[in-house]
Structures are given as C-alpha cells and as structure tokens.
Amino acid sequence: MTTTRRSVLAGAAFAASFALSPAFAQAPTEIELFFPVPVDGQLARDMATMIKEFNETHPAIKATPVYTGSYDETLIKTRAAMKAGKPPAAAIMSANFLLDLKIEGEIQKLDDLVKADGKSNDEFMGQFFPALYGNAVIDRSVYGVPFHNSTPLLYINAEHFKEAGLDPENPPKTWEEFAEAAKKLTKREGDRVTRWGVMAPSNYDTGGWLLQALTYSNGGRWFNLDYAGEVYYDAPSTLGALTFWSDLVTKQKAHPPGVQAGGAVSAAFLSGQTSMMLQSTGSLTYIRSNAKFPYKVAFVPKNVRNQVPIGGASLVIPTGVEEARKKAAWTLITWMTAPEKSGWWSRATGYFAPNMKAYDLPDMKAFMAKNPDAQVAVDQLAFAKPWFATYKTVPVRKAIEDELQAVLSGKKSPKEALVAAQKTADEVMRPYVEQTALKLPTN
Amino acid sequence: MADAVLVTGMATQWRVAKWRPRRTTLLAFAMLSPSLLFLALFTYWPVVEVAWQALHNQQKIGGPQVYVGLDNFLKLFGDAAFRKALANNLVYAFGTVVPSLVLALGFAMALAKSNRVNTLLRALFFLPVLIPLVAAASIFLFLFLPNVGLLDYHLAKLALSGPNWLGDPDVALYSIMGLTIWKNAGYYMLFFLAGLQAVPADAYEAAILDGAGPWQRLRYITLPYLKPTIGFVLVIGLLNVVTQVDHVFVLTKGGPSDSTNLLLFYVYQQAVESYDAGRAAAGTLVMLALLLAITASSLRTLERSFGEREA
Numbered sequence: 001m002t003t004t005r006r007s008v009l010a011g012a013a014f015a016a017s018f019a020l021s022p023a024f025a026q027a028p029t030e031i032e033l034f035f036p037v038p039v040d041g042q043l044a045r046d047m048a049t050m051i052k053e054f055n056e057t058h059p060a061i062k063a064t065p066v067y068t069g070s071y072d073e074t075l076i077k078t079r080a081a082m083k084a085g086k087p088p089a090a091a092i093m094s095a096n097f098l099l100d101l102k103i104e105g106e107i108q109k110l111d112d113l114v115k116a117d118g119k120s121n122d123e124f125m126g127q128f129f130p131a132l133y134g135n136a137v138i139d140r141s142v143y144g145v146p147f148h149n150s151t152p153l154l155y156i157n158a159e160h161f162k163e164a165g166l167d168p169e170n171p172p173k174t175w176e177e178f179a180e181a182a183k184k185l186t187k188r189e190g191d192r193v194t195r196w197g198v199m200a201p202s203n204y205d206t207g208g209w210l211l212q213a214l215t216y217s218n219g220g221r222w223f224n225l226d227y228a229g230e231v232y233y234d235a236p237s238t239l240g241a242l243t244f245w246s247d248l249v250t251k252q253k254a255h256p257p258g259v260q261a262g263g264a265v266s267a268a269f270l271s272g273q274t275s276m277m278l279q280s281t282g283s284l285t286y287i288r289s290n291a292k293f294p295y296k297v298a299f300v301p302k303n304v305r306n307q308v309p310i311g312g313a314s315l316v317i318p319t320g321v322e323e324a325r326k327k328a329a330w331t332l333i334t335w336m337t338a339p340e341k342s343g344w345w346s347r348a349t350g351y352f353a354p355n356m357k358a359y360d361l362p363d364m365k366a367f368m369a370k371n372p373d374a375q376v377a378v379d380q381l382a383f384a385k386p387w388f389a390t391y392k393t394v395p396v397r398k399a400i401e402d403e404l405q406a407v408l409s410g411k412k413s414p415k416e417a418l419v420a421a422q423k424t425a426d427e428v429m430r431p432y433v434e435q436t437a438l439k440l441p442t443n
Numbered sequence: 444m445a446d447a448v449l450v451t452g453m454a455t456q457w458r459v460a461k462w463r464p465r466r467t468t469l470l471a472f473a474m475l476s477p478s479l480l481f482l483a484l485f486t487y488w489p490v491v492e493v494a495w496q497a498l499h500n501q502q503k504i505g506g507p508q509v510y511v512g513l514d515n516f517l518k519l520f521g522d523a524a525f526r527k528a529l530a531n532n533l534v535y536a537f538g539t540v541v542p543s544l545v546l547a548l549g550f551a552m553a554l555a556k557s558n559r560v561n562t563l564l565r566a567l568f569f570l571p572v573l574i575p576l577v578a579a580a581s582i583f584l585f586l587f588l589p590n591v592g593l594l595d596y597h598l599a600k601l602a603l604s605g606p607n608w609l610g611d612p613d614v615a616l617y618s619i620m621g622l623t624i625w626k627n628a629g630y631y632m633l634f635f636l637a638g639l640q641a642v643p644a645d646a647y648e649a650a651i652l653d654g655a656g657p658w659q660r661l662r663y664i665t666l667p668y669l670k671p672t673i674g675f676v677l678v679i680g681l682l683n684v685v686t687q688v689d690h691v692f693v694l695t696k697g698g699p700s701d702s703t704n705l706l707l708f709y710v711y712q713q714a715v716e717s718y719d720a721g722r723a724a725a726g727t728l729v730m731l732a733l734l735l736a737i738t739a740s741s742l743r744t745l746e747r748s749f750g751e752r753e754a
Contacts, residue, residue, distance in 0.1 A: 204698055256590075264591075395717045402700040
C-alpha cells in the first residue's frame with residue numbers, strides 16, 4: 001500500500017515538475033532509497049538524518065528514504081515496485097540476496113559507474129574489508145556496495161564466569177574449552193535447570209548462519225563460493241559442527257533443547273538465564289545499553305580454525321533504473337559508503353563499518369578506545385568469509401534449518417538430518433544446476 | 444421439479460410485466476455498481492490473474508513465464524511441506540474451532556442474564572477480540588518466552604519447568620492454538636449471546652415443568668434453537684483458521700521444522716522466499732477451493748436449519 005501511494009505521489013510530483021519546467025529548468029533528480037531496519041526504530045530516524053544531510057549537500061538530487069520493514073520485506077517491496085515498473089533508484093539489501101537477484105536479472109552491474117569514477121573494480125572494492133567481497137562481487141562484476149555488516153560473536157557473563165571459577169579475561173577459545181565452560185556454568189535445582197551454560201539462536205535465518213559459523217570454525221566450506229548450485233551439508237565438517245551443537249544439548253546438557261529465537265536468547269542473556277550466547281555483532285549496542293552486569297565478547301570458539309561468515313547489507317541499484325536516476329543513485333551510494341558516513345552509521349547502529357578507512361578517523365578511534373568490545377568484532381573480521389548465498393538462498397537455507405531444528409529437538413540424529421537437508425537443498429537447486437553445470441553438449 | 448415450476452412461474456411474470464423488473468434490475472445494478480466495481484478490481488480480477496499464474500511458471504531461470512499446464516499443481520501436491528501444512532491446518536482447524544465454540548457457548552450461557560457483573564465480564568471476555576492478531580501474537584511472544592516468560596515464571600514458582608512453548612515441534616502448534624482460542628472465544632460468545640435472546644423463555648418454563656434437568660434443557664431446547672448460530676459461527680471459525688496466519692508469522696515463521704506451517708503461510712513462503720509464483724498461485728487456488736467448499740456446505744446447513752425453524 002505504502003509503495004503504491006508513494007509511487008502515486010512520486011508520479012504526481014513528476015507530473016508537476018513537468019508543468020513547472022520552464023520556471024525550474026534545473027529540477028533536481030528525484031530518487032528513492034528503500035531501506036530496512038533490522039533492529040529498532042531509532043535507525044529509521046538516523047537514516048532520515050543522513051539523507052537530509054545528503055540532500056542539503058547535493059542540491060541537484062532529491063533523495064527520499066522509504067522505510068520498507070525487515071530485510072525480507074525490503075526484498076518483497078523492491079520486487080513489487082519493479083513489477084509495477086517503478087523500481088527504487090537504490091535499495092539496501094541483505095548481502096546474501098545479491099546472488100539471487102543477479103541470477104534473476106533484478107539488479108544492475110555497477111562496473112560502468114565505477115569506471116566513470118576513474119577506478120578499477122579492484123581499486124573500488126579495495127576500500128572495504130576483504131571478507132565483504134564475496135557477497136558484493138559476482139563473476140568479477142560489482143553488484144553491491146557494502147553498507148553495514150556483522151559477524152557472529154561469543155558473549156559471556158563475566159560475573160557467572162567468576163562464580164563458576166572460570167577466568168572472564170580468558171573466554172573459551174576452542175570447542176573443548178567452550179563445552180567445558182558451558183557445562184560448569186549450567187546450574188540445576190534437582191532436574192530443573194535454573195541457568196543454562198550457553199544459548200544460540202536456531203530460528204530461521206539466524207540458525208543457518210550460526211551453523212555456518214560453526215562449520216567454518218570446523219574447517220568446512222558450507223557452500224561453493226564460486227558456483228550457486230552447490231552446498232556441502234552432508235560433509236564431515238558440517239556433521240562435526242551439527243553434532244557439537246547437538247551434544248551441547250544432549251551430552252553436556254548445557255544448552256536448552258528445541259528452537260531458541262534470537263530475541264529470546266538476548267533476553268535470556270540479559271536476565272542471567274544463560275551465561276554465554278552466540279549472537280550477531282548487530283546485538284552489541286543493545287546488549288551494551290541493557291546489560292546490568294559486566295560482560296565480555298570474544299571470537300566464536302574454533303575446532304580447526306577461526307573463521308566466521310559475515311552478515312549485514314549492501315546497497316544495490318535495481319534493473320530498470322535509467323541514466324539520470326542511476327547516476328544520482330550512485331552519487332548517494334558512494335556518499336553513504338565513504339569513510340566518514342560509514343563510521344557515523346556504525347557508531348549509531350552497532351554494525352561495523354565496511355569501509356576500512358572509517359577506522360582511521362579520529363571520531364572512530366575515540367569510540368573504539370571507549371568500547372573495546374566493538375574492537376573485538378572488528379578484529380574477528382580478519383577471519384571472516386562470505387555469507388552463504390546460492391540460487392534460491394532462502395529455501396536452500398531453510399532445508400538445513402528445518403533439520404537443525406529437528407536435531408536440537410531430539411527428533412533426528414545429526415547424520416540423517418544432514419542427508420535429508422542435502423537432498424532437499426539439491427532438489428531446490430536442481431533447475432539451476434540443470435541449466436548451468438549439467439547443461440552439456442547433446443551430440 | 445419444484446425449482447423448475449418456480450422458474451417458469453417467474454419467467455411468465457417477467458413477460459407479463461415487461462418494463463418494471465428491468466427498471467428495478469437496472470436500479471439494483473446501479474446501486475451495486477460501486478461495490479461491484481471494487482469487487483471486480485480487487486477480488487475477481489486478482490482471482491483471474493492467480494488462475495492464469497497457476498498454469499504458468501518460469502522454465503528458464505530469469506526467463507519469462509510460460510504455460511506449464513498442471514505442473515504447478517503436481518509439484519504442489521508432491522511437496523512434503525505442502526502436505527504437512529495441509530495436515531497442520533486440519534489439526535489447527537479442529538483444535539481451535541471446536542474448543543472456541545464450546546467455550547463461547549459456555550461463556551454466553553453463563554453471562555446471558557444482563558446485570559452489572561455480567562456486563563463487565565462480557566466486556567472482559569470480549570477484550571481479546573479488540574486486540575489485532577499481530578499485537579496479540581507479540582504479547583504471547585513474551586508469555587511463551589522460555590525461562591523468562593510469564594508462563595515459565597509462574598511455573599518456576601511451582602518448581603516446574605515448562606516445555607519450550609514455541610521451540611518444541613511437538614508443542615509449538617498447540618501453543619499457537621491456545622492463542623487462537625483465547626483470541627476467538629470472546630468473539631463467538633457475542634453471536635451466542637445474540638442467539639440466546641431468540642430462545643423463548645416459555646420453552647424453558649415448559650421444560651422445567653416437565654422436569655427436564657439442566658443437561659436436557661441444553662440438549663433439547665438451547666442447542667436446537669441455536670443451530671443457525673452454531674452454523675454461522677462454524678463458517679466464521681473455519682474461514683478464520685484458513686485466512687489468519689499473522690500469529691504464525693510473528694511467533695514461529697512456520698517452524699520448528701515446519702511444525703506450525705499453515706496453508707496460507709506456505710503460500711507466502713512459496714511466493715516470497717522461494718520466489719515460485721506458479722506454485723504459490725496453485726496453492727492459493729487450492730485454498731480458495733477449500734474455502735468455497737467450506738462456505739457452500741456450511742451455508743447450506745445454515746439455510747436448512749433456518750428452514751427448520753420456519754416450519
């Protein structure tokens with residue numbers, strides 16, 4: 001509805017600008033930016049502030065921020081707007097949707113715009129953390145510009161650590177130490193658990209991301225970075241990761257059974273119902289402003305190596321945005337992702353700034369000195385790799401999340417779960433595989 | 444036979460009074476035209492589009508929609524997730540409509556007499572109806588929160604630990620059903636309160652004189668008189684269980700492992716998450732057929748029970 005009304009308004013404004021064109025020969029190029037707010041309402045106001053500043057400094061362009069709900073809803077609304085022939089000039093998209101959008105031909109290559117600025121793709125992407133390339137550059141072409149990003153982190157309650165005789169300055173680094181600490185931190189009254197050692201969200205979206213993090217930490221690859229039709233669900237590294245998570249529930253009995261939703265996990269951590277949690281860096285600001293106890297953050301513990309996937313969102317230009325608006329959108333995008341704005345947005349939201357140069361600015365240095373936990377998140381970036389993205393990312397991800405949830409509820413063994421997940425995922429990706437890797441000469 | 448006679452009768456009447464009915468018909472259509480226009484634009488035309496989409500799908504990735512015949516339907520029924528959603532919806536329908544109906548009837552009978560206390564209680568039972576389903580689901584999110592939620596908080600005082608209300612595949616659907624019953628019982632109560640007004644007091648008096656106990660009065664007087672109301676509430680209830688999934692969206696997104704996935708949410712997933720417009724349209728048509736069947740059969744029962752009372 002909002003989209004329709006807005007398009008009507010935009011249409012009216014467009015018509016009006018024609019009528020008035022003799023008077024205002026230099027009417028500003030009107031562009032819309034679709035943006036999601038994955039966390040809370042404050043971000044919507046921050047975005048309005050940012051765009052207002054852009055409009056004041058760029059009189060030739062009039063950008064309008066359009067709040068479009070969550071990441072998923074932003075995707076829906078962008079697609080709806082495109083179908084109606086009124087695509088927004090730019091949109092902030094969940095970074096792992098870019099591959100899907102590219103395959104369906106719904107977003108544009110930005111190479112010519114990069115070139116017009118006198119840069120090569122490598123030079124342009126070079127300003128961002130290398131971990132972010134994989135979800136923005138597809139087939140050597142730039143399709144998205146990283147805007148705000150995250151990684152999973154280990155959060156610990158320092159008070160509980162002391163109480164259990166553990167050193168809060170030394171959070172668990174390996175799975176061995178992790179499981180040991182989780183066991184020690186769990187408290188029971190008879191059969192009833194009054195405090196869990198660890199919790200990790202296993203709801204749709206987050207569950208797959210965290211299992212990917214554990215698989216990465218176990219030396220795995222999870223998906224084929226270079227080909228959209230392959231995932232490695234039924235693989236030893238994934239089996240180890242899923243079994244580890246499942247063992248925390250059944251063996252160490254330090255993690256509650258069944259599915260835990262992301263919000264419930266943060267709430268449990270804040271109320272002292274769990275001593276540790278695996279959660280996004282995106283929750284850092286929320287935890288920082290609400291925790292009534294000393295907490296620490298650390299890298300996700302490893303079994304084989306330190307490695308986590310990124311999360312977050314990129315700026316894209318949908319297909320069908322024509323020359324003047326496309327250029328205006330590019331001006332907005334490069335302005336929003338330059339070091340200064342990147343850092344400002346990072347401090348306002350808790351996401352890290354994708355632009356590495358943002359961390360050289362004095363404002364950012366002062367902020368990092370005051371909040372050493374934010375520094376841990378940035379340090380872990382050195383060990384970060386791309387987020388899971390395939391043909392039809394969401395159903396392929398759901399294939400393993402359904403199985404993860406069955407395992408955590410004690411309905412399936414990890415091995416049979418992974419075999420089933422692999423089968424479902426292969427089925428979803430089959431059309432793509434048949435039209436690409438298995439499309440062979442017929443004679 | 445009777446129908447045929449009726450039709451011929453009308454036809455002759457039509458021919459005799461040549462101009463009058465046409466003018467009234469015109470007037471009727473003129474007065475209906477605003478709603479007909481909007482119905483056509485926002486209901487009938489979309490139905491036509493959905494029907495078209497159900498027979499088309501993308502063959503080539505990123506390519507145009509092409510005619511695929513009944514392929515979408517075959518894939519739909521071949522999808523285990525769809526069958527699961529269908530089964531869940533049956534459990535959900537039976538498990539919410541029957542208890543809400545019984546509760547609503549109980550509330551209505553208990554609060555049928557108008558006095559100040561009853562008015563207050565009626566308002567209290569009706570309160571959940573005023574809360575939008577999304578808001579209600581958000582409230583229940585906190586009730587169901589493991590360990591810290593209201594339910595677990597009180598259970599902990601009794602040294603009990605509740606199940607993982609929304610995270611256990613064996614429990615989650617029932618938790619959601621609890622919310623639905625809580626939300627709808629008060630609404631249905633309203634219809635029963637109205638229905639009870641139509642039960643003549645002398646019927647009860649006669650029954651009491653004949654020595655009928657409370658159970659017999661319910662069985663032989665109240666329920667027969669309430670038949671049309673029950674039929675009506677049944678339709679509303681069944682339509683609700685198919686068309687309302689806001690709480691599934693807020694609470695579980697169909698999880699864990701599809702255990703709370705309902706038909707409409709499945710269609711949403713196909714359209715939005717899988718980006719499979721063809722299968723989503725096929726699912727929509729199946730739902731539409733189901734809704735039409737429910738409505739048609741229930742309305743017929745409804746009319747029959749009205750007829751019984753007339754006779």
